[in-house]
Structure formats: structure tokens, C-alpha cells
Amino acid sequence: MEKILKFGGTSCGSIASIESVLAIIEANHQVKSSFAVVFSAMSGVTNALLEAGATAASKKTLEPTIIEALEARHFEVIRHFIPVTAQSQVIAQIRTLVNELRDVLKGINLIQEISPKTSDLLVSFGERLSTALITAILKQRGLPVRFLDARDVVKTNQQFGKAEVRFAESNALIQADFNAHANEIALITGFIGSNDAGDTTTLGRGGSDYTASIFGAALDVNEIEIWTDVDGMMTADPRKVAAAFTIPSISYAEAMELTHFGAKVIYPPSLQPAFAKNIPIRVLNTFNQTFEGTVVSKVSSPSPYIITGISSIDELALVNVQGSGMIGVAGVSAKLFTVLAKEKISVVLISQASSEHSICFAIDPQVASKVDKILAKEFAQEIASGDIEGIDIQRDLSVIAVVGEGMRKHTGVSGRLFSVLGKNGINIVATAQGSSELNISVVIEKKDLSKALNVIHETFFFSQIKTLNLYLVGAGLIGKTLLNQLVGQERYLEKYKGLRIQLVGIANSRKQLINPAGISIDQAIELLDSDGESASLADFVEQIKRLNLPNSIFADCTASKEIHQHYLGLFEANVSVVTPNKVANSGPYAQYAALHQTALSKGVKFMYETNVGAGLPVINTLQGLIASGDRFEKIEGILSGTLSFLFNQFVPGKSFAAVLREAKAKGYTEPDPREDLSGMDVARKILILSREIGLKLEFADITIEKIIPSACEAAPTVDAFFEELDKANSYFEAMVNEAYAEKKVLRYIAKLENQKISIGLRAVGADHPFYQMDGADNVIAFTTKRYHDRPLVIKGPGAGAEVTASGVFADIVSIGSYLS
Numbered sequence: 036m037e038k039i040l041k042f043g044g045t046s047c048g049s050i051a052s053i054e055s056v057l058a059i060i061e062a063n064h065q066v067k068s069s070f071a072v073v074f075s076a077m078s079g080v081t082n083a084l085l086e087a088g089a090t091a092a093s094k095k096t097l098e099p100t101i102i103e104a105l106e107a108r109h110f111e112v113i114r115h116f117i118p119v120t121a122q123s124q125v126i127a128q129i130r131t132l133v134n135e136l137r138d139v140l141k142g143i144n145l146i147q148e149i150s151p152k153t154s155d156l157l158v159s160f161g162e163r164l165s166t167a168l169i170t171a172i173l174k175q176r177g178l179p180v181r182f183l184d185a186r187d188v189v190k191t192n193q194q195f196g197k198a199e200v201r202f203a204e205s206n207a208l209i210q211a212d213f214n215a216h217a218n219e220i221a222l223i224t225g226f227i228g229s230n231d232a233g234d235t236t237t238l239g240r241g242g243s244d245y246t247a248s249i250f251g252a253a254l255d256v257n258e259i260e261i262w263t264d265v266d267g268m269m270t271a272d273p274r275k276v277a278a279a280f281t282i283p284s285i286s287y288a289e290a291m292e293l294t295h296f297g298a299k300v301i302y303p304p305s306l307q308p309a310f311a312k313n314i315p316i317r318v319l320n321t322f323n324q325t326f327e328g329t330v331v332s333k334v335s336s337p338s339p340y341i342i343t344g345i346s347s348i349d350e351l352a353l354v355n356v357q358g359s360g361m362i363g364v365a366g367v368s369a370k371l372f373t374v375l376a377k378e379k380i381s382v383v384l385i386s387q388a389s390s391e392h393s394i395c396f397a398i399d400p401q402v403a404s405k406v407d408k409i410l411a412k413e414f415a416q417e418i419a420s421g422d423i424e425g426i427d428i429q430r431d432l433s434v435i436a437v438v439g440e441g442m443r444k445h446t447g448v449s450g451r452l453f454s455v456l457g458k459n460g461i462n463i464v465a466t467a468q469g470s471s472e473l474n475i476s477v478v479i480e481k482k483d484l485s486k487a488l489n490v491i492h493e494t495f496f497f498s499q500i501k502t503l504n505l506y507l508v509g510a511g512l513i514g515k516t517l518l519n520q521l522v523g524q525e526r527y528l529e530k531y532k533g534l535r536i537q538l539v540g541i542a543n544s545r546k547q548l549i550n551p552a553g554i555s556i557d558q559a560i561e562l563l564d565s566d567g568e569s570a571s572l573a574d575f576v577e578q579i580k581r582l583n584l585p586n587s588i589f590a591d592c593t594a595s596k597e598i599h600q601h602y603l604g605l606f607e608a609n610v611s612v613v614t615p616n617k618v619a620n621s622g623p624y625a626q627y628a629a630l631h632q633t634a635l636s637k638g639v640k641f642m643y644e645t646n647v648g649a650g651l652p653v654i655n656t657l658q659g660l661i662a663s664g665d666r667f668e669k670i671e672g673i674l675s676g677t678l679s680f681l682f683n684q685f686v687p688g689k690s691f692a693a694v695l696r697e698a699k700a701k702g703y704t705e706p707d708p709r710e711d712l713s714g715m716d717v718a719r720k721i722l723i724l725s726r727e728i729g730l731k732l733e734f735a736d737i738t739i740e741k742i743i744p745s746a747c748e749a750a751p752t753v754d755a756f757f758e759e760l761d762k763a764n765s766y767f768e769a770m771v772n773e774a775y776a777e778k779k780v781l782r783y784i785a786k787l788e789n790q791k792i793s794i795g796l797r798a799v800g801a802d803h804p805f806y807q808m809d810g811a812d813n814v815i816a817f818t819t820k821r822y823h824d825r826p827l828v829i830k831g832p833g834a835g836a837e838v839t840a841s842g843v844f845a846d847i848v849s850i851g852s853y854l855s
């Protein structure tokens with residue numbers, strides 16, 4: 036015999052799926068391979084039968100509806116596949132079986148009880164019906180098929196519900212049976228067998244796979260095909276990890292591990308007879324027949340990945356037994372696990388630190404209270420004496436298993452696993468690794484499960500490409516420019532940086548839109564307008580936290596004075612923040628410190644290079660100097676692009692207000708240019724620099740020399756401000772003329788020296804390093820211990836949409852590099 040095919044419930048579940056099953060069997064027949072086929076019940080039938088049994092046992096009279104529906108379902112298949120003239124014979128055959136089933140239910144109803152023995156007989160009708168039905172159809176189509184009731188050849192003990200197979204006897208019967216019918220295709224009822232007394236028994240979980248495996252082993256087939264409704268075994272549960280893909284080849288041991296942790300495609304224990312004979316199992320998709328599926332065999336073929344798959348148990352409780360009295364005392368764990376075994380409590384994972392101070396193990400949360408009671412009783416004495424401090428149970432946990440034979444040959448797998456979890460703020464509650472090095476398991480909080488599965492999957496299967504999930508708030512000048520820049524760089528980032536920036540949320544002050552599957556960047560503004568809901572920043576941030584996406588970045592491209600109140604919560608929720616908005620860093624020092632400390636402790640990034648000098652590398656350079664041990668003596672610079680532009684462009688005879696309007700049109704000013712003209716923007720920048728070098732200065736410590744008349748400053752609106760500015764033109768002309776008379780130019784300079792900040796307008800001559808300026812240039816000079824005689828000078832355009840957005844972009848990319 037070449038092979039055994041097995042079709043599961045979904046494959047036998049509907050007319051369309053049976054169509055596929057018939058096609059697969061006919062195709063096999065055409066190539067004349069010798070094979071046999073095992074069938075499960077039509078999907079849902081086993082449960083329907085159990086329900087009918089339970090109802091019959093509990094109600095006074097029989098309710099025929101379930102059985103009628105079941106009969107109708109099988110008749111429908113007959114009417115579809117069998118020509119009218121031949122139908123009556125098959126219908127009669129199925130009806131005979133259903134009548135037998137009705138008699139069983141009558142019996143149950145009569146005695147108002149359903150024993151395990153009767154239950155097995157009852158559910159056996161599912162496989163007997165489906166197999167009989169398909170046999171009739173194929174016979175009608177002219178295939179040399181025969182119906183084989185597995186109860187005639189699979190012999191078991193008396194243990195109803197999960198009977199043990201008597202292999203010697205069964206193998207002999209199977210071989211004799213197949214020898215006697217060499218030229219026929221046997222269609223076999225899965226899941227069932229019989230005991231010595233001839234009673235029907237069932238084989239437990241994965242029963243039809245077991246049947247296929249028993250026949251395969253008895254007949255020494257070359258391969259067993261398990262036909263199901265998915266594309267084989269996948270690298271992760273595709274419902275949780277969209278990027279999961281089919282594993283082409285996997286070893287028996289790996290399949291066992293993955294299945295233990297929830298991958299439910301096959302149930303390897305039921306395939307044991309095949310494993311023992313090294314028969315490969317091919318998992319195939321009835322609904323995608325040409326797909327290669329997964330081969331499960333003794334040794335998996337080499338794979339490009341270090342790990343083979345990831346699976347999880349979503350609901351778990353962790354029991355921790357702890358106490359100094361356990362150290363060096365033999366037998367505590369023996370006692371512990373003996374009592375658990377006695378109570379039939381299954382332990383998913385065990386971990387004990389070598390200090391022997393505590394043992395922790397994971398269990399199904401449904402039995403947690405029971406375990407609590409059992410252990411309290413068992414260890415009452417030790418608890419009373421203080422040898423054991425107590426039994427602690429933690430709930431709402433999940434366990435993830437990373438599985439693969441390849442881990443044995445590679446170092447650093449657990450390092451990578453823990454590091455990616457850490458960078459995503461996922462706390463590891465417990466961990467265990469078997470010495471087989473086939474499986475590393477981590478227990479985490481359930482709320483982090485989806486995020487953890489996805490980042491682990493990404494790390495081990497797509498390490499070349501890391502996806503950053505970007506939330507952009509503020510779609511004005513800078514925000515829009517950033518979006519444009521992102522569109523142009525997508526391919527470069529993937530190819531050279533291994534990064535994919537996925538926009539998952541966007542908001543302005545009117546609307547907001549979130550889509551974890553990604554928002555098309557080049558249409559983001561239109562989509563925000565058409566599909567966005569009305570904006571609520573608090574709600575937007577709440578959604579970000581709830582989604583808990585891996586590698587999340589929040590870009591604040593607003594000038595809002597409130598939005599920074601959300602940064603702390605975002606850091607705590609493990610979201611990095613990137614911003615050109617200076618408000619957060621220039622608020623009270625305590626707030627500045629709290630933000631930076633929280634980001635650091637949560638392992639997320641807070642990036643704000645564009646707070647000073649827009650895209651010029653000011654903050655980065657400063658941080659580099661500090662980190663390498665340099666000491667700052669003085670910082671001096673022109674930190675306002677707007678004011679730089681004004682004093683570069685304004686000459687007596689021109690309108691000061693008109694030059695400012697030009698600066699605004701060029702994107703240099705703050706959304707409200709009064710922030711620039713008042714010196715406020717510069718004050719924020721120099722304050723931020725002072726804090727970066729470690730000074731605890733407050734806004735009140737800054738001396739700002741005003742450059743605009745108070746009437747301008749008091750103007751209630753931006754428009755009124757421009758009007759006042761027009762009136763004050765002669766005031767500015769006088770200032771400039773005075774400087775010109777001395778062959779000097781005006782520069783608005785910020786200085787930090789001796790822990791003091793001063794900001795003011797200076798007239799500087801040609802010998803001054805800040806004399807030569809152009810456009811919206813900024814210049815900044817760092818005098819430090821190392822740059823003592825000649826300062827380190829950074830100079831260039833310090834305002835404008837393109838240079839600012841590119842600074843924000845660079846910050847996002849650097850977070851990506853950190854996370855990789």
C-alpha cells in the first residue's frame with residue numbers, strides 16, 4: 036500500500052468540500068496509486084450527536100429535531116451527487132443507519148442515562164454515516180471502493196472515550212483484510228474501534244488521525260496525507276500573526292512541541308504509530324489542493340530560519356511556591372508534583388531557579404482555585420512553620436513557545452527573544468527551556484500576547500524587515516511634508532535600512548483616523564478627511580494604548596501646548612515619541628526629568644532633534660559630547676530661523692511686517708509668529724540645551740530682552756499683530772540704522788554661560804563669527820573643555836518645512852535602528 040489519505044470534518048462538511056474530496060480521490064485512482072482513505076464525521080455531526088444524547092438522557096420525551104436535521108444533511112448530499120434513478124437505494128441505506136441511531140437514542144431516553152459505552156456507540160454514527168455516504172457516491176461513479184467499518188479490524192480495550200488500541204491483534208486483522216481485498220480502495224471510518232465483547236469504542240482526541248496512523252503503520256505505507264482546511268502547519272497562528280506562513284518541513288519532535296502549545300492542525304500523539312515507523316505525514320489543504328503543505332517527518336529538511344514555529348497557550352495561571360525552607364530540602368518538588376498528578380492536574384511548564392528558593396509552574400486557570408486549595412492543604416505544615424512563605428497564583432497570563440531543532444546549533448536565540456520582548460516593553464513573568472533546546476517558553480501578561488507573537492515572528496522570520504507603526508498627530512506644514520518625504524523613501528528604507536514605516540494613525544485638530552492594518556501614506560490626508568472621525572486626542576491616545584502594536588512611534592507634529600501631557604502615558608505604554616514640538620522639553624524641569632526618566636526606564640525612545648536648529652544636528656552632537664565626557668563652558672547661537680531671516684532681509688525702506696509675512700510663507704515661523712518675535716521660541720530652545728547639558732534651569736531663570744514694542748506683543752490675534760507691526764516700522768528702521776552706522780548687523784543671540792541664560796539683540800561687526808549669515812540660517816557654537824580655544828560650530832538653515840520634516844524623519848529611522 037502506497038499511502039493513506041485522511042479527510043477531516045471540514046473536508047466532509049459540505050457539498051462543495053465533498054466535491055473536492057471526490058476529485059482528490061479520483062485523481063489518486065487515475066495515477067493508480069494503491070491507497071486507502073479514512074473519513075471523519077461531517078463537521079458538527081459529532082457534537083450534534085452528543086447533544087442529542089444529552090437531551091435524550093435528560094428530557095422526558097425525545098426531541099427528533101437534531102436527528103432530522105442530520106438525516107436531511109446527508110440526504111442533501113445524496114441528491115446532489117447521485118442520479119435520481121440510483122438515489123432510493125442509497126437513501127434506504129442511510130435511513131437504515133439513522134433508524135439504528137434513533138433506536139439508540141430511544142434506549143437512552145428510556146433509561147434516562149447515557150453511559151460512556153453508549154456515548155461511544157452514539158458518536159460512531161458520525162463516521163459511519165459520512166463514510167457510507169462517500170462510498171456510495173464513489174461506487175456510483177465506478178470506482179472500485181469498499182466500505183470498511185474500522186470496528187471490524189481496530190481492536191481496543193474497554194476504556195470507552197479513549198480506548199487503547201491492541202496493536203498486535205489489530206495489525207494482523209488489518210493486514211488480513213487488505214490481503215483479501217487487494218484490488219479495492221478501502222474507505223474507512225475514522226475514530227472508532229471495538230473491544231473484545233464487540234462493543235463500539237472511540238479513540239479520543241485526534242481520533243481519525245489516529246486511525247489513519249494505525250492503518251498506515253499496519254500496512255507500511257510510504258506516506259500519510261492528512262487533508263484539512265488550512266495550508267499545513269504554519270509558523271504561527273495566522274489569526275494572531277498575519278505574516279505567518281506555511282512550514283514546508285518539520286520534525287515529529289517539533290510538531291509535538293508546537294501542538295503542545297496550541298497549534299491545532301494535527302494532534303501528533305495520535306500520529307505516534309506512524310512516527311514509530313518513520314512514515315512521513317503530509318498535511319494538505321482540501322480547499323487549496325495544489326499547495327504543497329507541510330511534511331512532518333523524523334528529520335526536517337534544512338530551513339533558512341533558526342526557529343521552526345511559534346505557538347501559544349492564551350490563558351494560563353502561574354503558581355509560585357516560595358520559601359527559604361525549600362532550600363536544600365529534597366522532596367518538596369516531588370511532593371508538589373505527586374499531589375498534582377494524583378489530582379490529574381496537568382502542568383504546562385515548570386521553572387525552578389537554582390537557588391531552590393521557589394518553584395513556579397503554569398496551569399490551566401480553570402483549575403487554579405482547586406490547585407490553591409490542594410496545595411494549601413498538602414503544605415499546611417510547611418506554611419505554618421514558615422518554611423514555605425505561601426502559594427501565590429497569578430492569572431491573566433499567556434505562554435509563548437518558540438520551537439525549532441535549529442536552536443540547538445545556534446547561540447543567541449534566547450538573547451534575541453528576550454531582547455525583542457524587552458525593547459517592546461513586554462515583561463517576562465517566567466521562562467523555561469528544556470535541555471533538548473527544542474523549545475524556549477516565556478510566560479507573559481495576556482494583554483501583550485498579540486504584540487509579543489508578532490514581534491517574535493518578525494524577529495525570527497523576517498529579521499531583514501522591521502515594521503515601525505507610526506501615529507502622526509498634526510498634519511500641517513511639517514506633518515504633511517513628512518508624509519511626502521516618507522512616500523519617496525519607502526524602497527530605500529526597506530532595502531538599505533530593513534525598515535518599513537507603516538502609518539497606522541493620523542490626526543489633526545479636527546479629525547482622526549486609526550487603522551492597524553495601515554493607512555496609505557500618499558492618500559493619508561484625503562483618507563483622514565473622508566474616513567476620519569471627529570478628533571479627540573485623549574481617545575486617540577487611548578486607542579494607541581489599547582492596540583498595543585509592536586514598535587509603535589507617536590510623532591507629535593503640532594505646536595499644541597497640551598499634547599505633551601500624553602507623552603508620559605505613551606512611554607508607559609511602550610510607545611516612542613518623536614517631535615519637533617518644543618513645549619514638552621521646555622516646561623517645568625520636573626516634567627522634563629520625568630519624561631526622560633520614564634522613557635529610559637521603559638526602554639523607549641524620546642527623540643526631538645528638531646527642537647533646536649530644525650534638521651541641523653544640534654541635540655545629537657551635544658548628546659555625543661556629553662556622553663563622551665566633555666564639559667560645556669558656553670553655548671551661544673542664533674537659534675531662530677525667523678529672526679535670522681528678518682535681520683538678514685530687512686533694510687530701512689522695506690516693510691518689517693512684509694518680511695515677516697515672507698518668513699511665514701516660507702514656513703520658518705511658528706504657526707503663531709508672535710512666538711518667534713517675542714523671543715519665546717528661542718527661550719525654549721536654549722532652555723532645552725541647558726537641560727541637555729545637565730542644568731536644572733527653569734523658564735523663569737531666563738532673561739529675555741524684548742525686541743518688539745509692547746503694543747505688538749499685546750495684540751490679541753495674529754492679524755492684529757501684523758497691523759501693529761506695520762505701525763512700528765520706523766522703530767525697526769531706527770534699530771537697523773543705528774547698527775549700520777557702526778558697520779554692524781543685528782543678531783538675536785542666545786547665550787548660556789555660568790549657568791545663566793540671556794537672550795537679546797546684539798549689533799555685531801565683521802569680526803564676529805555670527806556676522807556672516809544668510810536666509811534662515813541658525814548658528815550655534817559650543818565651547819567645551821575639548822573645544823576650548825576654538826568652539827565647535829554648527830551652522831545652516833534652521834527652519835523650514837523640508838529641513839524640519841527630514842529631522843523628524845531621521846529621528847524615526849534612528850528609533851527603527853535601535854529596535855532592530
Ligand SMILES: NC(=O)c1ccc[n+]([C@@H]2O[C@H](COP(=O)([O-])OP(=O)(O)OC[C@H]3O[C@@H](n4cnc5c(N)ncnc54)[C@H](O)[C@@H]3O)[C@@H](O)[C@H]2O)c1
Nearest residue numbers: 509510511512513543544593594595615616706834835839
Ligand atoms: N516650521 C519650522 O521650521 C519648524 C522647525 C522646528 C520645529 N517646528 C515645530 O513643528 C511643529 C509643527 O509646526 P507646523 O508649522 O507644521 O504647524 P501647523 O500649524 O502647520 O500644523 C500643526 C498641525 O497640528 C494640528 N494640531 C494642533 N493641535 C492639535 C491637537 N491638540 N491635536 C491634534 N492635532 C493638533 C493641526 O490641526 C495641524 O494639522 C511646531 O511645534 C513647531 O514649533 C517647526
Ligand SMILES: N[C@@H](CCO)C(=O)O
Nearest residue numbers: 675676677703704705
Ligand atoms: N519658528 C522656528 C522654527 C524652528 O524651530 C524658527 O523660526 O526658528
Ligand code: NA
Nearest residue numbers: 644647649651
Ligand atoms: Na536640530
